[in-house]
Amino acid sequence: MSLPVVLVHGLRTSRTMWRAQVETLERVGRRAVAVDLPGHGSRIDEPFTLDAAVDTITAAIDEVGGRAFVVGLSLGGYVAIRHAARHPDQVAGLLAASCSTRPHRLLLSGWSVGAHGIARLPDRGAGLNQFLVDRVLPAEGAADVGAGGFALDATSQVLREMTVATPVADLARVEAPVWLVNGAFDHFRGEERRFLAACRDGRLVVVPRATHLVSLVQPARFGRVMLEALDEVEQRERARVAGSAGGSRS
Numbered sequence: 001m002s003l004p005v006v007l008v009h010g011l012r013t014s015r016t017m018w019r020a021q022v023e024t025l026e027r028v029g030r031r032a033v034a035v036d037l038p039g040h041g042s043r044i045d046e047p048f049t050l051d052a053a054v055d056t057i058t059a060a061i062d063e064v065g066g067r068a069f070v071v072g073l074s075l076g077g078y079v080a081i082r083h084a085a086r087h088p089d090q091v092a093g094l095l096a097a098s099c100s101t102r103p104h105r106l107l108l109s110g111w112s113v114g115a116h117g118i119a120r121l122p123d124r125g126a127g128l129n130q131f132l133v134d135r136v137l138p139a140e141g142a143a144d145v146g147a148g149g150f151a152l153d154a155t156s157q158v159l160r161e162m163t164v165a166t167p168v169a170d171l172a173r174v175e176a177p178v179w180l181v182n183g184a185f186d187h188f189r190g191e192e193r194r195f196l197a198a199c200r201d202g203r204l205v206v207v208p209r210a211t212h213l214v215s216l217v218q219p220a221r222f223g224r225v226m227l228e229a230l231d232e233v234e235q236r237e238r239a240r241v242a243g244s245a246g247g248s249r250s
Contacts, residue, residue: 004061008080018144020140037075050079073215172200181222
């Protein structure tokens with residue numbers, strides 16, 4: 001059984017950030033679909049809401065057959081957790097990267113103040129954003145993340161929506177196996193043990209020498225973790241299908 005993989009990007013980026021992972025998956029014969037969330041990439045003119053973001057994953061999985069392995073990073077990880085809690089039949093496995101901190105209101109408020117200040121710059125923060133991308137990412141990662149453009153105006157909407165996100169409670173409802181994957185130097189891994197404890201069937205992977213954008217900073221290591229998780233999920237799926245078939249014959 002070969003499961004399709006749906007990949008969900010982070011804040012201000014787009015589906016192009018997953019180029020290396022899509023290539024990795026296609027080399028081993030897996031179908032990979034990277035989506036654009038509302039307010040990002042090809043959908044930059046749409047308003048971002050958590051419900052619409054969850055619907056994006058739902059629609060993508062429907063298009064690839066109704067069940068998939070879902071990979072999300074940062075904002076995409078939070079959305080993927082929310083989706084898996086609400087649509088368990090669609091999710092065979094979940095890899096949630098760089099999203100192991102609860103979106104506390106104080107944190108969101110401080111971030112929102114900074115975002116408003118940056119948005120008032122003459123270029124709406126485009127220069128600062130590009131400077132940071134060039135500083136923290138290898139050349140290929142910077143090219144991939146920039147290929148779909150940057151959603152500079154999405155931050156305020158996303159932060160407002162994240163005030164109602166409940167990732168820890170959602171993880172407790174996720175029936176599928178979960179991989180929490182964080183870079184060793186990720187500022188969003190502060191509550192990874194709490195997140196792991198919330199999982200019914202979870203495991204934690206910390207990628208050495210990686211920061212928040214772990215899939216872009218360490219694409220080969222991230223790819224190995226992703227493929228190992230996918231292999232385990234597919235083994236479980238085969239056992240599940242075999243068990244269902246055996247039960248239907250009895």
